[in-house]
Amino acid sequence: MGNQDTVLGRVVRGAKDWTTITAGESGARVLRSPDERSYAKVATAAGREDLAGERDRIAWLSRTGIGGPAVLDWSSDDDGACLVMTAVPGIPANLLDVEKLSAVWPHLAEMVRDVHELSPDDCPFRRDLAAMMDRARDVVAKNLVATELLPVELQDLPVQDVLERLESAYGERLADERVETVVCHGDLCLPNVMVDPETARVTGFVGVGRLGLADPYADIALLLASARETWPDDDSARGADAVFATRYGASLDAGRRRFYQWLDPLTRYA
Structure with missing residues (x-):
C-alpha cells in the first residue's frame, strides 16, 4: 500500500487519521475522513484510468440533480491516483x-x-x-x-x-x-x-x-x-x-x- 499512501498524502491533509473502509476492484482503497463528510478512493497506477472515469461520471451525475457525491479533489501521477468526494447522507x-x-x-x-x-x-x-x-x-x-x-x-x-x-x-x-x-x-x-x-x-x-x-x-x-x-x-x-x-x-x-x-x-x- 506504500504507493497508495503516498498518493493519498499528497491530496489529503492528515491522511493518517482517515479510516480505511474497504478495498475495491483493481486494488483500490476507500477511506473516510474523521468528520465523515468526505471519502477518498485511492487507486494503483494500474487502476488510475478507471478511477479517472469514475471521477468524470460523478461530476456528470452531480450536474443532473440526481443525488450523489460531488468531486472535491483529484490527483494522479506515476504512483496512482486519488479521488476525494463528498459523502452522501444516510x-x-x-x-x-x-x-x-x-x-x-x-x-x-x-x-x-x-x-x-x-x-x-x-x-x-x-x-x-x-x-x-x-x-x-x-x-x-x-x-x-x-x-x-x-x-x-x-x-x-x-x-x-x-x-x-x-x-x-x-x-x-x-x-x-x-x-x-x-x-x-x-x-x-x-x-x-x-x-x-x-x-x-x-x-x-x-x-x-x-x-x-x-x-x-x-x-x-x-x-x-x-x-x-x-x-x-x-x-x-x-x-x-x-x-x-x-x-x-x-x-x-x-x-x-x-x-x-x-x-x-x-x-x-x-
Missing part, C-alpha cells in the same frame, strides 16, 4: 431491515426511473451490451469469474455453460437495447443506494464508476436480485417486484431480467 440500503426497506422501496423505484429518464443524448458514457459481453468472455477465458455472485441455480454449472446460455440470447438482447437505451447507474445494488431511514427517502447513489448508456435491465435485474437478500420469502419478493414495476412505470420482462442477472457476475473479476 446509510446504505442493504443495512435496512425488511420493514424499513419496504417503506423506502417505492421511492427507490421512482428514483431509478428518474435516472433512466435522464437524456441519453447528454450522457457521454457507455455501458453497452457488446462491451459487457466482451468483458464476460474475457473473465470466463481467464477463469476469474466471481462464482459466488452467480444466482444459486447457476452456481453448480461450469461458467462456460453460463456464458453459452447468454450467447444464445445475445442477439435478442441486442435488439432490445437498440429499442430502449437509457442512462444506467451500472452497479445498482443496495449497498450503492443511500437512504434516510427516518424519512424513507433515497438521498442519492454512490459507486457510479460503471454509469453509462445501456438497457435499463442492466440496472433493474441487479437491483431486484440484490433486494432478494432482504425479503424473507418468495412471496415477499414477488410483492416487492410488483411494487417496483408499478412505481417505476413498466411491466417487468422476465427474459431481459434473467439475462442481465446472469451476465453481471461474469463481468466481475474474482
Whole structure:
C-alpha cells in the first residue's frame, strides 16, 4: 500500500487519521475522513484510468440533480491516483431491515426511473451490451469469474455453460437495447443506494464508476436480485417486484431480467 499512501498524502491533509473502509476492484482503497463528510478512493497506477472515469461520471451525475457525491479533489501521477468526494447522507440500503426497506422501496423505484429518464443524448458514457459481453468472455477465458455472485441455480454449472446460455440470447438482447437505451447507474445494488431511514427517502447513489448508456435491465435485474437478500420469502419478493414495476412505470420482462442477472457476475473479476 506504500504507493497508495503516498498518493493519498499528497491530496489529503492528515491522511493518517482517515479510516480505511474497504478495498475495491483493481486494488483500490476507500477511506473516510474523521468528520465523515468526505471519502477518498485511492487507486494503483494500474487502476488510475478507471478511477479517472469514475471521477468524470460523478461530476456528470452531480450536474443532473440526481443525488450523489460531488468531486472535491483529484490527483494522479506515476504512483496512482486519488479521488476525494463528498459523502452522501444516510446509510446504505442493504443495512435496512425488511420493514424499513419496504417503506423506502417505492421511492427507490421512482428514483431509478428518474435516472433512466435522464437524456441519453447528454450522457457521454457507455455501458453497452457488446462491451459487457466482451468483458464476460474475457473473465470466463481467464477463469476469474466471481462464482459466488452467480444466482444459486447457476452456481453448480461450469461458467462456460453460463456464458453459452447468454450467447444464445445475445442477439435478442441486442435488439432490445437498440429499442430502449437509457442512462444506467451500472452497479445498482443496495449497498450503492443511500437512504434516510427516518424519512424513507433515497438521498442519492454512490459507486457510479460503471454509469453509462445501456438497457435499463442492466440496472433493474441487479437491483431486484440484490433486494432478494432482504425479503424473507418468495412471496415477499414477488410483492416487492410488483411494487417496483408499478412505481417505476413498466411491466417487468422476465427474459431481459434473467439475462442481465446472469451476465453481471461474469463481468466481475474474482
